[in-house]
Amino acid sequence: MNATGIPLKEPSVSAAAGATEQLERAYIDASTRVPVLMFYTSAMAWLILGTLLAGFVSFKLHEPDLLSNISFLTWGRVRPAHMNVMVYGWASMAGMGTAIWLMARLCRTVLRYPLLLVAAAGFWNLGVLLGVGGILLGDSTGYQWLEFPGYAAIILFVAYTLIASWAVLMFRYRRGEQIYITQWYLLGAFLWFPWLYAAGQLMLFVVPVQGVLQSAVGWWYANNLLFLWFGAIALGTAYYMIPKVIGRPVYSYHLATIGFWTYALFSSWTGMQRLVDGPFPAWMITASIAAMILSMIPVATVGLNHHMTMQGYFPLMRYSPTLRFTVFGAMSYTVFSVIGLLISLRSVAGYVNFSQTSIAYSHLGLYAFFTMVIFGSMYYIVPRLVGREWRYASLIKLHFWASAYGIGLMTLMLLAGGFLQGADMENPSLPFSETVETVLPYLRGRSLAGILLTAAHFIFAYHFGLMLLGLGRTSTVPTFLNPVEAETSGGH
Amino acid sequence: MKGLAPLFLGIFGTFAFSWVGLTVLPNWQIGHLNPQSDEEGTDTYPQPQSGMFERGARVYAANGCVYCHSQQVRPEYAGADIERGWGNRRSAPRDYIFERPVFLAKMRMGQDIANIGARAPAEQQSPPPAGAAAPAGSPAQQVGSPPPGASPAAAGSPLPASSPAQAASPATQGAAVSSPPSKPASASQSPSSPSPKPAAPAPPTGVASPSPGAMANASPGATTAPSSAPQIAGPPWPEQTIGEPPMYSAAWHHVHLYSPRSINLDSNMPAYRFLYEKRRIRDQRSVDALQLTGSDAPPEGWEVIPSFDAKCLVAYLMALNQSHPLNDVRSTGGAPAASAAPSPATAAGSPPPSPAPAK
Numbered sequence: 136m137n138a139t140g141i142p143l144k145e146p147s148v149s150a151a152a153g154a155t156e157q158l159e160r161a162y163i164d165a166s167t168r169v170p171v172l173m174f175y176t177s178a179m180a181w182l183i184l185g186t187l188l189a190g191f192v193s194f195k196l197h198e199p200d201l202l203s204n205i206s207f208l209t210w211g212r213v214r215p216a217h218m219n220v221m222v223y224g225w226a227s228m229a230g231m232g233t234a235i236w237l238m239a240r241l242c243r244t245v246l247r248y249p250l251l252l253v254a255a256a257g258f259w260n261l262g263v264l265l266g267v268g269g270i271l272l273g274d275s276t277g278y279q280w281l282e283f284p285g286y287a288a289i290i291l292f293v294a295y296t297l298i299a300s301w302a303v304l305m306f307r308y309r310r311g312e313q314i315y316i317t318q319w320y321l322l323g324a325f326l327w328f329p330w331l332y333a334a335g336q337l338m339l340f341v342v343p344v345q346g347v348l349q350s351a352v353g354w355w356y357a358n359n360l361l362f363l364w365f366g367a368i369a370l371g372t373a374y375y376m377i378p379k380v381i382g383r384p385v386y387s388y389h390l391a392t393i394g395f396w397t398y399a400l401f402s403s404w405t406g407m408q409r410l411v412d413g414p415f416p417a418w419m420i421t422a423s424i425a426a427m428i429l430s431m432i433p434v435a436t437v438g439l440n441h442h443m444t445m446q447g448y449f450p451l452m453r454y455s456p457t458l459r460f461t462v463f464g465a466m467s468y469t470v471f472s473v474i475g476l477l478i479s480l481r482s483v484a485g486y487v488n489f490s491q492t493s494i495a496y497s498h499l500g501l502y503a504f505f506t507m508v509i510f511g512s513m514y515y516i517v518p519r520l521v522g523r524e525w526r527y528a529s530l531i532k533l534h535f536w537a538s539a540y541g542i543g544l545m546t547l548m549l550l551a552g553g554f555l556q557g558a559d560m561e562n563p564s565l566p567f568s569e570t571v572e573t574v575l576p577y578l579r580g581r582s583l584a585g586i587l588l589t590a591a592h593f594i595f596a597y598h599f600g601l602m603l604l605g606l607g608r609t610s611t612v613p614t615f616l617n618p619v620e621a622e623t624s625g626g627h
Numbered sequence: 628m629k630g631l632a633p634l635f636l637g638i639f640g641t642f643a644f645s646w647v648g649l650t651v652l653p654n655w656q657i658g659h660l661n662p663q664s665d666e667e668g669t670d671t672y673p674q675p676q677s678g679m680f681e682r683g684a685r686v687y688a689a690n691g692c693v694y695c696h697s698q699q700v701r702p703e704y705a706g707a708d709i710e711r712g713w714g715n716r717r718s719a720p721r722d723y724i725f726e727r728p729v730f731l732a733k734m735r736m737g738q739d740i741a742n743i744g745a746r747a748p749a750e751q752q753s754p755p756p757a758g759a760a761a762p763a764g765s766p767a768q769q770v771g772s773p774p775p776g777a778s779p780a781a782a783g784s785p786l787p788a789s790s791p792a793q794a795a796s797p798a799t800q801g802a803a804v805s806s807p808p809s810k811p812a813s814a815s816q817s818p819s820s821p822s823p824k825p826a827a828p829a830p831p832t833g834v835a836s837p838s839p840g841a842m843a844n845a846s847p848g849a850t851t852a853p854s855s856a857p858q859i860a861g862p863p864w865p866e867q868t869i870g871e872p873p874m875y876s877a878a879w880h881h882v883h884l885y886s887p888r889s890i891n892l893d894s895n896m897p898a899y900r901f902l903y904e905k906r907r908i909r910d911q912r913s914v915d916a917l918q919l920t921g922s923d924a925p926p927e928g929w930e931v932i933p934s935f936d937a938k939c940l941v942a943y944l945m946a947l948n949q950s951h952p953l954n955d956v957r958s959t960g961g962a963p964a965a966s967a968a969p970s971p972a973t974a975a976g977s978p979p980p981s982p983a984p985a986k
Contacts, residue, residue: 196736199887199897206901211691277688277728306631314634323638330642338650339728345658346723348650350731355649363642396637403645412705413731414718419653485706489697489735560735563710567738568893574736575895 159243164519166245167236170252172520174232175513176603177260179596181224186592188217193582197575207271215282216270222280222360223291224263226501226509228256230368231298233512234321236520237375238302241318242309251301258294262287278339278349280357288336295332299325316391320371323399327363331356347414351407358406361500366402369464369508370437376461376512377444381451386443390436398433401426408479411488427479434472441465454615456531460511463539467503474499474550486561491574492553495546502588503542510538510595517599518614523607525598525614532616534595541587548584552577657720663954672951675725683943686936688728690899695736698729698947713739714949716958722949737896744948746875872918880941881933886923902937905929 195201195210202208239246246252266287269275274284283291302325335356338344344352378385385391404426407419445462452459475496478487487493514531518524525531556574559565601607608614664671687693700714708714718741723729872878882889885903887896903917908930915938916930925931933941952958 195897197895199895203897204900209690209899209901210897211694212689214691214694273689275689275691277684277693277730279693279733314631319634322634326635326638327642330646334646334650338654343727344650344654345660346726347720347729347731348654348658349727349729351653352650355645359645396641399637399641400644403641404648407649409733410731412701413699414720414722416653416656419649422648485701488706489733491734493733560711561707563707567711568891571736571895572893 262290464508495549537591545584
């Protein structure tokens with residue numbers, strides 16, 4: 136559809152379907168405008184806050200005396216505040232924004248009950264705000280990933296119930312028999328999350344389990360949140376965006392089916408591998424390690440599927456921001472899983488279990504994989520909501536490279552530092568302080584990476600702000616990263 | 628995929644499988660453990676903890692100690708935890724049955740502290756609690772008879788090689804702490820640190836008072852001044868470079884929390900000064916006042932005292948102690964290699980000296 140004949144952003148299906156479908160789609164997009172923008176805008180605000188907190192955490196780790204006399208700025212409070220802002224503020228809200236938009240599109244119906252979503256977004260923000268405030272004031276529960284005090288957790292849960300019920304309602308209004316791959320993942324995410332969250336809360340706070348099982352439940356929760364909530368949303372989004380942007384159907388439907396069910400089955404059994412050699416029955420840990428190994432099946436099938444879909448279209452990453460971010464994220468899924476597997480093998484885990492490596496792992500999952508996919512989807516969706524195209528290709532490029540180099544550097548630093556730290560720790564002839572000395576330079580490197588990421592997020596937030604204010608370009612052609620005329624043969 | 632039913636069923640089924648497998652089954656298996664006790668029904672371990680312990684755990688959670696300190700000792704085949712002196716046996720589920728939250732944790736930017744209470748100097752465990760407000764609640768101290776005499780001798784043996792000073796010193800401290808021999812890293816520090824510092828500075832006023840609660844442990848330190856601090860460390864816990872309250876005593880914890888780098892220059896632990904109050908000395912220096920030296924010391928006429936939260940936190944730390952043997956877990960150096968780990972628990976092979984919360 137665009138001048139050059141490169142099928143960017145204009146799916147081939149639409150060519151066949153014609154103008155009616157175009158119109159219908161525009162109509163659906165318009166109906167999602169308020170709720171989705173509300174989720175996105177909140178998410179952006181949390182992203183900026185979380186980024187600032189992250190920088191603070193990172194610097195304080197090697198400059199421990201920085202502002203340490205103020206109770207609510209002590210490292211041990213800012214760190215969980217950062218984590219929760221990112222997980223529940225940024226990642227969950229942005230993910231839900233994308234998921235809502237995709238649901239409306241894929242159900243091929245205008246968004247019903249927008250007020251439900253607006254209320255949910257409001258409650259969710261309130262919950263995160265109270266939770267983070269609670270943590271900073273010293274109300275943290277002490278369970279990692281579930282630090283929010285009870286009063287915040289309840290509000291989050293109420294907000295979430297609204298969203299899940301909306302998703303189920305929407306599903307009843309859907310048109311067409313076919314349920315697309317993306318919808319499997321999204322429906323899964325929408326249904327798994329409440330169960331997961333409720334189970335975590337119940338087993339830790341309402342009817343708490345005894346002793347070490349609290350830790351088991353905690354890691355089961357954290358891991359499943361990563362896979363079944365964030366991972367499912369990101370994979371579903373990638374399954375939509377990649378084919379959509381290059382205008383080509385998914386390579387294999389069967390592979391996708393296998394990928395989805397093995398993903399649901401195996402990745403949900405992981406989590407205990409983080410407790411290797413801890414005070415638990417060995418079968419729990421072994422089961423999770425086995426599940427990590429079996430998780431290579433969905434990784435391989437999903438990776439292969441995306442790769443084969445992209446086959447011959449990789450050059451399009453030069454032009455399409457969405458594609459570039461999404462493919463980066465989809466590739467990171469493979470890296471994330473492989474590294475996750477490596478560090479959970481018993482022989483390796485003995486070394487890295489208590490080091491910075493696990494931080495690298497979480498960032499690979501939540502940032503390199505999930506966040507990059509969501510950035511990609513936002514580059515696709517926001518113009519369709521505000522009716523403007525992104526204003527500056529240069530800012531998008533800057534955002535991409537700062538994010539990509541930032542997360543790459545951070546991962547390398549934490550992985551390398553973590554391995555050395557772990558190896559030192561296993562050498563009892565070295566005094567413990569030596570292990571800390573070893574990792575400190577890498578932590579400084581991580582802070583450097585953090586500066587890159589901070590720059591990326593501010594650039595994106597600024598660009599997003601322009602779009603919100605209606606200052607984007609008015610054009611029928613989407614914003615490409617590079618001028619398209621130069622090369623015409625995107626086809627191979 | 629056609630039809631919603633299989634999709635829904637699959638989504639629920641897979642998740643239910645994981646939920647049952649990883650949380651319900653384990654709960655059935657190890658979710659209802661009881662404390663163990665010997666045939667006579669005495670010597671029960673573990674035991675429920677005091678109110679100060681619980682509040683201390685909340686302070687521990689609130690301030691995110693868990694993000695840097697683990698509380699689990701891995702078995703000897705799995706890591707160097709035991710060699711590092713973090714415990715004399717692996718942690719087991721039964722160790723944690725009364726803890727909530729449980730802080731196993733995943734990160735060691737700081738040391739593992741599953742057994743930090745077991746390291747308290749023996750004196751700490753009996754005399755000071757007498758009148759002291761601060762540590763009174765801490766179960767660690769309730770042990771009746773400090774077993775200083777015997778163990779240090781044992782502990783002494785591996786060490787003297789490194790420095791003669793140490794050989795002598797353990798005696799003073801009762802070295803309940805002692806250590807695996809592995810490496811005398813502390814040796815280098817011992818000469819340097821004790822120097823003159825400990826004797827003089829802040830405490831004198833406090834020491835003057837005869838029953839100075841937490842301060843009590845300053846006095847033994849002061850008398851044997853130079854060697855007091857380091858030898859307690861024992862090889863694997865050599866982290867103390869300066870400072871005078873005996874390592875891992877309540878007073879030491881307070882100084883460490885208030886100013887970590889006054890004790891170990893390389894530490895990157897944040898200071899928790901907001902848990903302490905700096906105030907003008909009223910008629911007499913408080914028995915709780917911290918023994919601070921150097922630039923941390925408050926100006927003349929002022930003192931730094933712990934808040935109630937700080938006292939609870941220290942009571943909590945002092946009570947972290949997994950040295951009691953468990954029937955289903957083998958302690959290192961149990962029978963055979965006693966020399967290897969004369970740590971509290973080995974001594975505790977026999978019931979009495981075990982620092983278990985008596986009473």
